[in-house]
Amino acid sequence: DQQVKQNSPSLSVQEGRISILNCDYTNSMFDYFLWYKKYPAEGPTFLISISSIKDKNEDGRFTVFLNKSAKHLSLHIVPSQPGDSAVYFCAAMGMNRDDKIIFGKGTRLHILP
Amino acid sequence: GAVVSQHPSWVICKSGTSVKIECRSLDFQATTMFWYRQFPKQSLMLMATSNEGSKATYEQGVEKDKFLINHASLTLSTLTVTSAHPEDSSFYICSAPGLAGVGSSYEQYFGPGTRLTVT
Numbered sequence: 001d002q003q004v005k006q007n008s009p010s011l012s013v014q015e016g017r018i019s020i021l022n023c024d025y026t027n028s029m030f031d032y033f034l035w036y037k038k039y040p041a042e043g044p045t046f047l048i049s050i051s052s053i054k055d056k057n058e059d060g061r062f063t064v065f066l067n068k069s070a071k072h073l074s075l076h077i078v079p080s081q082p083g084d085s086a087v088y089f090c091a092a093m094g095m096n097r098d099d100k101i102i103f104g105k106g107t108r109l110h111i112l113p
Numbered sequence: 114g115a116v117v118s119q120h121p122s123w124v125i126c127k128s129g130t131s132v133k134i135e136c137r138s139l140d141f142q143a144t145t146m147f148w149y150r151q152f153p154k155q156s157l158m159l160m161a162t163s164n165e166g167s168k169a170t171y172e173q174g175v176e177k178d179k180f181l182i183n184h185a186s187l188t189l190s191t192l193t194v195t196s197a198h199p200e201d202s203s204f205y206i207c208s209a210p211g212l213a214g215v216g217s218s219y220e221q222y223f224g225p226g227t228r229l230t231v232t
Contacts, residue, residue, distance in 0.1 A: 034221075043119075043206050043223035044157070089157065091221075100147060101208075101221055103157045 003027045004092050006104035014112050019077040021107050023090030026071065030092040034101070035064060035075045038087045047088075048075070077109075085111045116140060117209050119224035126197055126231055134192045134227045136163075136207030142187035143209035147221070148180075151204045163190040163207075197231040204228050 005024045013019040021035075031052045036044035050057040050064045050073065057064050063076045077084055090104040116139040126132050136146055144165045149157040161182050162170040169182035181193040194201055205228075208221040 036223075043117075043208075043226045045223070046221070100159055100162060102159075 002104075003030075004090055004102050004104040006088075006090050006107045008107050009105070010108040010110065012110040012112055013080045015082060016079045019075075019080045019084065019109055019111070021075040021077075021088050021090070021109065023073045023075075023104055024071055025073075025092050027092070027102075028071070029094055030102075032093050033064070033066060033073050034091045034093070035062075036089040036091060036103075037084075038089060038106070044089055080109075080111050082111050082113065085109055117207065117222045117224040119205075119207060119227050121227060122225060123228045124230070126229070128198055128231055129196055131193055131195045132197055132229060134194070134205055134207075134229075136190045136192070136209075136224050138188045138209045138222070141209075143190075144187060145210060146184065146190040147208045147210075148182060148190075148192050149206045149208065151206060151226075157206065160192075163192075165190075194229065197229070199231045202229055202231045 003026050034049040035047040037047050038044040048059050048062045048064050050066050052068060055066050061077055064073060066073045087106045087108050089106045091101050093101045118137045118139055120135045124132055146163040148160045150160050151157050159172050160175045160180060163182045163184040165184040165187055171177045179195055181195060184190045204226050206223055206226040208223045210221055
């Protein structure tokens with residue numbers, strides 16, 4: 001059973017527009033949520049995170065929104081740039097530092113010129 | 114920021130041989146490290162949790178006798194793929210938890226990954 005779901009395997013967005021990547025989770029014990037960006041043949045790189053006590057966290061062009069009641073989070077990238085083309089993984093974990101991290105299947109974002 | 118390295122970055126081996134992959138935390142200590150496997154177009158699958166000073170914890174379905182994990186020190190974990198077969202060909206990634214920011218802002222630092230090709 002998938003605990004972290006990214007239902008859109010791919011997404012195409014025009015350069016300069018807003019990219020919105022969605023993620024749903026099922027485990028109410030998840031306390032901390034993260035987004036990672038991954039280029040082919042490289043390890044994932046951390047983008048942005050949000051604790052369950054918040055509903056929004058912003059870092060430059062990246063904003064993550066968390067709706068705990070709906071068990072839904074989203075990553076907004078604005079404005080989208082060509083270098084944003086990558087696979088984005090949504091991830092969740094419990095409250096302890098050594099908790100294992102559960103990943104979604106990823107969404108491949110294509111930024112169109 | 115914190116850096117995790119992996120060695121080698123790419124390895125090709127013959128079927129039946131064993132391959133060792135190293136994961137090092139370069140500027141921080143990690144009592145726990147995680148090993149993942151990624152298949153094409155699929156998510157990162159957690160294989161096992163490597164614990165310094167004790168046995169690794171394997172996820173369901175992962176053969177512990179095939180994927181040997183040794184957490185030799187606070188900065189080094191190794192994954193040995195024993196008697197490798199072509200179906201073991203994959204991209205293997207390790208990570209270590211770090212502390213970022215204040216409060217519960219924990220994040221994982223990932224290695225660059227190791228591509229294993231078994232012929």
